[in-house]
Amino acid sequence: xxxxxxxxxxxxxxxxxxxxxxxxxxxxxxxxxxxxxxxxxxxxxxxxxxxxxxxxxxxxxxxxxxxxxxxxxxxxxxxxxxxxxxxxxxxxxxxxxxxxxxxxxxxxxxxxxxxxxxxxxxxxxxxxxxxxxxxxxxxxxxxxxxxxxxxxxxxxxxxxxxxxxxxxxxxxxxxxxxxxxxxxxxxxxxxxxxxxxxxxxxxxxxxxxxxxxxxxxxxxxxxxxxxxxxxxxxxxxxxxxxxxxxxxxxxxxxxxxxxxxxxxxxxxxxxxxxxxxxxxxxxxxxxxxxxxxxxxxxxxxxxxxxxxxxxxxxxxxxxxxxxxxxxxxxxxxxxxxxxxxxxxxxxxxxxxxxxxxxxxxxxxxxxxxxxxxxxxxxxxxxxxxxxxxxxxxxxxxxxxxxxxxxxxxxxxxxxxxxxxxxxxxxxxxxxxxxxxxxxxxxxxxxxxxxxxxxxxxxxxxxxxxxxx
Amino acid sequence: xxxxxxxxxxxxxxxxxxxxxxxxxxxxxxxxxxxxxxxxxxxxxxxxxxxxxxxxxxxxxxxxxxxxxxxxxxxxxxxxxxxxxxxxxxxxxxxxxxxxxxxxxxxxxxxxxxxxxxxxxxxxxxxxxxxxxxxxxxxxxxxxxxxxxxxxxxxxxxxxxxxxxxxxxxxxxxxxxxxxxxxxxxxxxxxxxxxxxxxxxxxxxxxxxxxxxxxxxxxxxxxxxxxxxxxxxxxxxxxxxxxxxxxxxxxxxxxxxxxxxxxxxxxxxxxxxxxxxxxxxxxxxxxxxxxxxxxxxxxxxxxxxxxxxxxxxxxxxxxxxxxxxxxxxxxxxxxxxxxxxxxxxxxxxxxxxxxxxxxxxxxxxxxxxxxxxxxxxxxxxxxxxxxxxxxxxxxxxxxxxxxxxxxxxxxxxxxxxxxxxxxxxxxxxxxxxxxxxxxxxxxxxxxxxxxxxxxxxxxxxxxxxxxx
Numbered sequence: 001x002x003x004x005x006x007x008x009x010x011x012x013x014x015x016x017x018x019x020x021x022x023x024x025x026x027x028x029x030x031x032x033x034x035x036x037x038x039x040x041x042x043x044x045x046x047x048x049x050x051x052x053x054x055x056x057x058x059x060x061x062x063x064x065x066x067x068x069x070x071x072x073x074x075x076x077x078x079x080x081x082x083x084x085x086x087x088x089x090x091x092x093x094x095x096x097x098x099x100x101x102x103x104x105x106x107x108x109x110x111x112x113x114x115x116x117x118x119x120x121x122x123x124x125x126x127x128x129x130x131x132x133x134x135x136x137x138x139x140x141x142x143x144x145x146x147x148x149x150x151x152x153x154x155x156x157x158x159x160x161x162x163x164x165x166x167x168x169x170x171x172x173x174x175x176x177x178x179x180x181x182x183x184x185x186x187x188x189x190x191x192x193x194x195x196x197x198x199x200x201x202x203x204x205x206x207x208x209x210x211x212x213x214x215x216x217x218x219x220x221x222x223x224x225x226x227x228x229x230x231x232x233x234x235x236x237x238x239x240x241x242x243x244x245x246x247x248x249x250x251x252x253x254x255x256x257x258x259x260x261x262x263x264x265x266x267x268x269x270x271x272x273x274x275x276x277x278x279x280x281x282x283x284x285x286x287x288x289x290x291x292x293x294x295x296x297x298x299x300x301x302x303x304x305x306x307x308x309x310x311x312x313x314x315x316x317x318x319x320x321x322x323x324x325x326x327x328x329x330x331x332x333x334x335x336x337x338x339x340x341x342x343x344x345x346x347x348x349x350x351x352x353x354x355x356x357x358x359x360x361x362x363x364x365x366x367x368x369x370x371x372x373x374x375x376x377x378x379x380x381x382x383x384x385x386x387x388x389x390x391x392x393x394x395x396x397x398x399x400x401x402x403x404x405x406x407x408x409x410x411x412x413x414x415x416x417x418x419x420x421x422x423x424x425x426x427x428x429x430x431x432x433x434x435x436x437x438x439x440x441x442x443x444x445x446x447x448x449x450x451x452x453x454x455x456x457x458x459x460x461x462x463x464x465x466x467x468x
Numbered sequence: 469x470x471x472x473x474x475x476x477x478x479x480x481x482x483x484x485x486x487x488x489x490x491x492x493x494x495x496x497x498x499x500x501x502x503x504x505x506x507x508x509x510x511x512x513x514x515x516x517x518x519x520x521x522x523x524x525x526x527x528x529x530x531x532x533x534x535x536x537x538x539x540x541x542x543x544x545x546x547x548x549x550x551x552x553x554x555x556x557x558x559x560x561x562x563x564x565x566x567x568x569x570x571x572x573x574x575x576x577x578x579x580x581x582x583x584x585x586x587x588x589x590x591x592x593x594x595x596x597x598x599x600x601x602x603x604x605x606x607x608x609x610x611x612x613x614x615x616x617x618x619x620x621x622x623x624x625x626x627x628x629x630x631x632x633x634x635x636x637x638x639x640x641x642x643x644x645x646x647x648x649x650x651x652x653x654x655x656x657x658x659x660x661x662x663x664x665x666x667x668x669x670x671x672x673x674x675x676x677x678x679x680x681x682x683x684x685x686x687x688x689x690x691x692x693x694x695x696x697x698x699x700x701x702x703x704x705x706x707x708x709x710x711x712x713x714x715x716x717x718x719x720x721x722x723x724x725x726x727x728x729x730x731x732x733x734x735x736x737x738x739x740x741x742x743x744x745x746x747x748x749x750x751x752x753x754x755x756x757x758x759x760x761x762x763x764x765x766x767x768x769x770x771x772x773x774x775x776x777x778x779x780x781x782x783x784x785x786x787x788x789x790x791x792x793x794x795x796x797x798x799x800x801x802x803x804x805x806x807x808x809x810x811x812x813x814x815x816x817x818x819x820x821x822x823x824x825x826x827x828x829x830x831x832x833x834x835x836x837x838x839x840x841x842x843x844x845x846x847x848x849x850x851x852x853x854x855x856x857x858x859x860x861x862x863x864x865x866x867x868x869x870x871x872x873x874x875x876x877x878x879x880x881x882x883x884x885x886x887x888x889x890x891x892x893x894x895x896x897x898x899x900x901x902x903x904x905x906x907x908x909x910x911x912x913x914x915x916x917x918x919x920x921x922x923x924x925x926x927x928x929x930x931x932x933x934x935x936x
Contacts, residue, residue, distance in 0.1 A: 055699055062583050115530050118891065199667035199892035200752065224894040231523055231895070284668070423586065424667040426692040427699070 029374040037378035044440035048432035050299040058285035065282040066322040067099030067253040087260035098326030099253040103246035111240035120204040121219045123325040132244035154185035161226040164196040178218035179210035189218040192226035197418040255321040264313035272450040273347040277323035284425035293350030294319045300443035311451035320395040334398035341402035348407040349393025354438040355411040359386025364405030368457045497842040505846035512908035516900035518767040526753035533750040534790040535567030535721040555728035566794030567721040571714035579708035588672040589687045591793040600712035622653035629694040632664040646686035647678035657686040660694035665886040723789040732781035740918040741815040745791035752893035761818030762787045768911035779919035788863040802866030809870035816875040817861025822906040823879040827854025832873030836925045871926045
């Protein structure tokens with residue numbers, strides 16, 4: 001989460017709009033763009049091309065953690081496929097990425113009875129000693145409770161048993177639990193998986209160490225086992241577990257963002273980004289998070305090519321690397337394109353699952369929002385014409401900090417956190433028609449914004465995106 | 469499933485009713501039993517005693533497969549607790565049970581890519597050779613498809629990829645898939661887990677070998693991976709897996725049914741059974757299947773004791789052993805009590821999950837059904853007054869074959885097969901109030917039937933129960 005964005009935005013302001021037609025001239029957007037929008041929607045909905053390509057990706061390469069051979073092989077494949085699609089200027093842009101490897105890991109209940117438990121180490125965690133850490137478990141329901149019971153924590157494994165409310169509220173324990181526990185003398189930290197639904201399913205995800213305290217190993221356990229620990233302690237049983245992890249953080253590894261374009265007919269140096277992240281966690285298949293967003297963005301641009309729709313400005317698909325555990329892809333893009341930030345009209349990222357879209361979230365100035373609301377009416381026929389504030393995504397966040405308006409499909413997220421960062425993030429969780437609706441939504445928004453006579457005004461993005 | 473039951477029932481017929489008051493005399497059941505029924509319902513709903521006892525059972529002993537130390541330890545505990553509850557004639561009745569042990573097992577995708585897959589060997593399966601079986605996978609959607617493509621099966625691992633419809637329709641592939649595949653030359657059989665919902669969750673369960681063909685190893689895979697195999701083959705990829713299992717069937721082991729009673733005040737030798745099975749599969753905690761049914765039945769009888777309600781006839785709680793993979797508990801009871809079958813008025817078993825009850829299922833004569841409908845009106849106040857045909861359970865099935873009417877709570881099973889025979893069968897899937905409603909339902913039905921002036925007529929049970 002980055003709270004400093006607002007301050008950096010106004011500087012670029014509406015520079016790009018200088019000398020352009022006023023926004024008011026765009027009042028006929030819905031009329032003007034009905035035909036290309038309908039052709040994009042019809043093409044997106046006529047088959048399951050995006051779902052099928054995503055299945056091919058995830059079945060062939062599996063999950064794609066930064067630093068893994070599977071991610072790099074998938075990137076090679078995407079580059080070749082994108083060229084075969086006829087996209088223009090297809091290339092990779094280098095990015096250095098976090099290289100954390102899970103290794104072998106286990107959690108065993110040793111008291112009050114002996115049983116193997118499900119767990120997933122958290123990304124970035126250090127290893128335990130070779131023979132693991134065996135210690136009593138202390139369960140807390142909040143950081144405040146840990147603080148008030150700090151004297152009990154020394155030598156314990158602290159479990160943060162926090163029921164899912166919102167992702168933002170709950171994920172704090174996954175990200176910061178280890179250091180909070182280390183601060184009061186704990187030897188390891190466990191976190192109840194960040195999810196409202198569990199089939200004994202651990203959810204991994206990133207964590208961060210506070211540099212002022214000792215690093216201790218940390219892992220997610222299932223909702224079921226967190227509740228069991230709490231019950232056992234409530235009965236007066238002593239809960240003891242053995243945690244073994246040999247995770248390692250290796251030196252940063254080279255990776256790549258995949259880029260392809262439809263070059264603009266009039267202003268090829270002005271760009272609309274449409275994107276998703278290609279990397280995933282090292283469990284499941286990364287179909288929902290975020291192969292789906294990446295492939296849907298790609299498909300949106302492929303359909304423009306197929307339909308011969310070439311907007312005035314360039315539409316650029318980016319398949320980001322390293323969203324999950326470092327953000328190296330988004331930062332590398334920002335660093336390479338910093339001088340072009342003023343020529344980036346809009347950045348779209350899909351990273352909330354390619355579920356049924358109600359519309360888009362948008363972060364930008366009020367005048368830009370007014371334009372986007374007009375464009376979005378073109379999606380009313382598929383029920384996706386709504387516009388809500390606070391669009392964005394963690395990979396486009398660095399560009400948004402430079403004043404680029406941000407957008408994301410606003411989808412039905414009701415099942416997103418059921419599967420998020422788990423073995424259950426697989427193709428079958430996505431519906432081909434819903435994926436196609438996301439393709440249509442991104443295709444229409446990207447194409448029309450790239451073709452508008454006047455560029456979308458820059459500046460004043462709203463709330464910062466949160467890593468997903 | 470046993471289709472020969474009907475023929476064995478009429479023999480005993482209404483023998484027990486000879487010399488008793490006619491059913492018509494029981495028309496005021498609802499009035500006569502309002503007070504004790506209400507006191508049982510109120511006591512059941514006033515706290516979470518059953519849920520808490522079940523949590524204690526499952527947290528303390530974990531899952532409880534026949535032949536395992538955990539089952540026998542849990543049985544020892546139940547005997548002691550039941551005595552402490554003040555139940556009468558608390559004792560164990562011996563039963564020899566199947567002793568299958570899972571051992572180490574794994575399934576690895578080796579083509580078109582390398583990946584570990586989730587699996588659970590099926591109960592009763594033989595082992596693979598030490599180095600496993602590596603073979604191409606052939607996917608079929610039915611026994612008919614296997615027959616029509618029999619020529620392709622030789623040397624293959626056959627996967628039955630059959631979507632869940634009803635348990636009865638779908639479980640046929642788990643039970644009989646291995647022998648059907650062996651018949652056409654397959655070297656192993658996989659079955660898509662029998663469930664309408666999956667979080668990459670394999671579901672184990674029993675299987676049976678046809679004695680006329682070779683035994684081949686067999687395991688369940690997840691819905692997700694079954695769909696993936698089908699997609700891969702659809703693309704022309706060759707799917708190859710390595711299956712390793714070292715499961716063993718050991719000699720039958722001694723186990724026990726747990727029995728406790730409220731002795732009847734007038735006819736202590738006439739009995740109403742209220743029961744559930746205490747064993748489970750060796751995954752999860754066996755909370756829903758069927759610790760919940762067993763503990764709810766136990767609680768129903770404990771409440772009678774606590775309230776000082778002693779019916780005319782004996783109410784007997786039985787916690788069955790070995791429902792899941794052999795039925796040794798139910799058969800041992802039948803063998804030990806065969807001569808008393810005529811004095812068993814009713815057998816109740818809860819094995820469909822202690823979810824919200826709508827009423828009961830009942831298998832018996834029309835005249836018995838008429839009585840049961842009257843008794844059930846006492847449960848109208850908790851929404852559980854419905855009576856539907858075909859009550860029963862696999863442990864009471866042997867006694868039902870001797871003419872004993874059978875009954876089971878008729879519950880909302882919508883989530884039952886989500887968790888059935890999986891690691892996710894844990895306490896949190898059960899709601900304390902719903903468990904209490906099941907306790908109330910069984911307590912009222914058992915108490916009133918045990919106290920009726922005239923015994924419930926025997927005979928003519930309906931459709932046979934299916935092992936769960």
